[in-house]
Amino acid sequence: MSIEEKLAQLVGYWVDQGDDLVAPMAGEMASSTRYEDASAHGIGHLTRVYGTRPVDPIERAAWLWGEQRRLVQETRLGIPAIVHEECLTGLAAWKAATFPTPLAWGAAFDPDLVDRMGRLIGESMRALGIHQGLAPVLDVIRDPRWGRVDECIGEDPYLVGVLGTAYVRGLQDAGVHATLKHFVGYSGSQAGRNHAPVHAGPRELADVFLPPFEMAVRDGGVRSVMNSYAEIDGMPVAATPAYLTDLLRAEWGFDGVVVSDYFSVAFLHTMHAVARDLGDAARLALEAGIDVELPTGDAFAGPLLDLVRSGGIDLEIIDRAVVRVLAQKDELGLLDATFDDAPTAVDLDSPAHREVARELAASSIVLLTNDGTLPLREPGRVAVIGPNGDSAEALMGCYSFANHVLAHHPGVPFGFEIPTFAAALSDALGEDRVLRAHGCDVEGDDRSGFDEAEAAARGADVAFVVVGDRAGLFGRGTVGEGNDAESLELPGVQRELIERVQATGTPVVLVVLSGRPYAIDGALTGERSVAAALQAFFPGEEGGTALVDIVTGRVSPSGRLPVSLPRSVGAQPYTYLHPFLGGPNEITSADSTPALPFGHGLSYTTFTHDEITAPTEAAAGAPLTVSVRVRNTGDRAGTDVVQLYARDVFASVTRPVAQLVAFARVPLEAGEEATVSFDVPPTRFAFTGRDGHRIVEPGDMELWVGPSCETREAETVVALTGPVHVVTPADARIASVAVRR
Structure with a gap:
């Protein structure tokens, strides 16, 4: 050459x-x-x-x-x-x-x-x-x-x-x-x-x-x-x-x-x-x-x-x-390759695509809070209020073709079906039972739509206030590449819109369609808290339909927060993987506790976790088998995300107060139980030691299962024994899971 x-x-x-x-x-x-x-x-x-x-x-x-x-x-x-x-x-x-x-x-x-x-x-x-x-x-x-x-x-x-x-x-x-x-x-x-x-x-x-x-x-x-x-x-x-x-x-x-x-x-x-x-x-x-x-x-x-x-x-x-x-x-x-025959037909949005898109969207929606308003029970009339309630763009991320490219080509259709939340809800309940009001834009300070939003809420039995982001690039949106934020408050006047609708007295279901977690704790707790709140991270072309599946009860929510829900921008950067000094404690007046923790997510049923078992001792370089019983204690089917966490009690360098070491999605019918067994490889307990090598040290390891990283519902302690184990390429990195019903 x-x-x-x-x-x-x-x-x-x-x-x-x-x-x-x-x-x-x-x-x-x-x-x-x-x-x-x-x-x-x-x-x-x-x-x-x-x-x-x-x-x-x-x-x-x-x-x-x-x-x-x-x-x-x-x-x-x-x-x-x-x-x-x-x-x-x-x-x-x-x-x-x-x-x-x-x-x-x-x-x-x-x-x-x-x-x-x-x-x-x-x-x-x-x-x-x-x-x-x-x-x-x-x-x-x-x-x-x-x-x-x-x-x-x-x-x-x-x-x-x-x-x-x-x-x-x-x-x-x-x-x-x-x-x-x-x-x-x-x-x-x-x-x-x-x-x-x-x-x-x-x-x-x-x-x-x-x-x-x-x-x-x-x-x-x-x-x-x-x-x-x-x-x-x-x-x-x-x-x-x-x-x-x-x-x-x-x-x-x-x-x-x-x-x-x-x-x-x-x-x-x-x-x-x-x-x-x-x-x-x-x-x-x-x-x-x-x-x-x-x-x-x-x-x-x-x-x-x-x-x-x-x-x-x-x-x-x-x-x-x-x-x-x-x-x-x-x-x-x-x-x-010879490149003789170019394709003459291709289906880029087949029923198989849409089936997986809908299933993944529904599985990802997180029910943050709920006073029993969801799922809807013969709601009469509902209002869909807010800038993202009737927006297809709000369902898609920054690197979707629609928001990444078609933003430069106004008027060009998406080329596939993407029903908005309002449209999907109208299809499910009937157009005459759904009132729509834009309220405000995602960005800006225009409040001229607030009165219409209030009127829609007063005329409804339940008001869905759908807020959040608009994905884009380099200033063309509120989240996405180059769209970094100085605040974690909802953009524009969306928080005011929520408060105006709440003031009507109509039960409010807050739906956040966003590409980042926002500091919405003011709407989740206290006297003026919403009736229920859902977090959907840009759920895609079937996201509107999946949200309706959730709110109508066709599907029980099973999403869990993959990132902590912040209380304020002043607590950032924050991660649940912090050592003791990285979290709230008695030697600082600043509280970094998130509004909701990593792993949090509610369901329309309830689950309990008990009978956790693990050996009392195990070699530091050996796999560890941990099992736990999970039970659906509610009156309907649902899917639990069983989360196994660990904490290295004492180590040669500081370690996180909690660390996810294994997880499993477990669907259960009402009253059904299962035993979930995790084979956890030693790499899940490994860290970089003082000499720069990744190691597993002997010592006590606390293990627990709970509904989030913060709650220890079933817990045990394993003593890791023997010499320090230096991680090798042959060590497994992913825990295996077995479910026995």
Whole structure:
């Protein structure tokens, strides 16, 4: 291969970007090189062929098949391109199904369902000639002010790792390579600001940020990883071999391809200022372990070629990346592909898609409080009030095609059905029984709709006040990439709207459709508390229907909070994984206690947990079997999320006061009971010791099961014995579960 042919395999090209810019940096970083010239020697990736603007999938597939044939037939080496797309909430393409956002996956606590979703997404992508998906996001939530929280799964690294690994398996079983984002530390940004510096220490990185990625690499067999934009203690990840080579490849054994986050190679020059120019940025990134520059070749094309010609870079580093890319293309079957027959029909939103979308949405909805108003019992007339009650956009996350791309194309239909909550409720109850009032917008201070909202509430037996977020990018919304928050109050005048409706005396059911948790505790407790409250994290195309399934009682709620519900912005950053000094105590007047804890969620039935059993002693390096009895003590069927927590009583470094070590969704009929047994691997009790190694120390380990991290309903203590166990790659990382009825 000539040097030009090698570099061509290391870059992407955004063939369809035009003037439809989806990010503020895209315009100034856009390549001035014509595609015909850039691909004269082949090309590594085609960037977002379907996901840049609303194009008919079949027409676009015909173009793509023709372009791949051209690369095969008219370039000297005849190597096709990898096509990559976003797929965080489904394939980000026009007319494709939109699933719940990852924060909803976390609320569902259901890896099997996430696996099914990933497989369906992968099948859609593969049918359209797409080879690589830029998902899942495995960043652990550390501060809900961060705009990208809706892309994350939760604040617990084990929950993130289990569900993220399930998504990887589903997508890759369908023949599409998953891409882990964003390796590593990105969500720990200072003050919850996008691209802000990260001040995490090595222990926080090892024990919080890295475990989900390690699980997806070792247990999920992921084939691609994307670097984080972050700079950690002054060192940009994109230029740090310690993360991208020493840890990822040498220690974990990852043998896939590392792609750059969009423009992050150039950012080494323009934002981090550790590279003198784009050629220097290319050298730093390649030396660190980045193989492919996305979305274009701003640094890896012309600037890197100039550096090669001047002798400023070792050619072996370039060859290393080229071999990895060609191996990936071979693994995907591209090197033997002929691209003879483009698809003539494809269903990107089939009944199977919608079935999983509805099931996942319903499983993710969290019942926060309830005085018995829900489920509705012959309500007479109901009012649906608020900016999100009759909004389809409010059901979808930042990386949905609708909010990510169609926001630039007003008037273009979504291309799939997405009933709003108000529409779905009208279908269920009858249009004549549902009053609608907008009340106010998500943002702004316009209160002109308050009177109409009050009138609707007074004319109803129950008022649903539906508030929350509008997902978007870089200032075009209240949550999403680049939409970071200085406050955790509901945006705009939505809190005032709730209070005005409450003042009517009509029972209020608060429904929050959002991409982050908000400080809504004032509406949940006290004399003016709402009758019931539901939290739905952008539940997708079937989210409106799933909410109606919940409020009408067709489905009993089973979602659990994957992130603590904050009381105030002043208590941030907060995580339930805090040591003693990180929580409320007698030596500070500041109370960081959340309004509702991690793992909280109510049902229309009740569950009890008892008869927890575990050995009194176990070797520190051995698996631990813990069982507990769960009983449905109510009068209707429901699904419990059995949560097993642990606390290391005394350790050589400070440890969290609670840590999730296993979980299981257990459906039970009224009066039914089951015994849930967890085989917990020693890695669930491991931490980074004083010498930097991950270890399990002997000593007492408290274990409990309860309805959240805060409540110990059934508890026991196990004494871990023997020598300190140093974690090895052979150790299991995911607890296994067995349910006996």
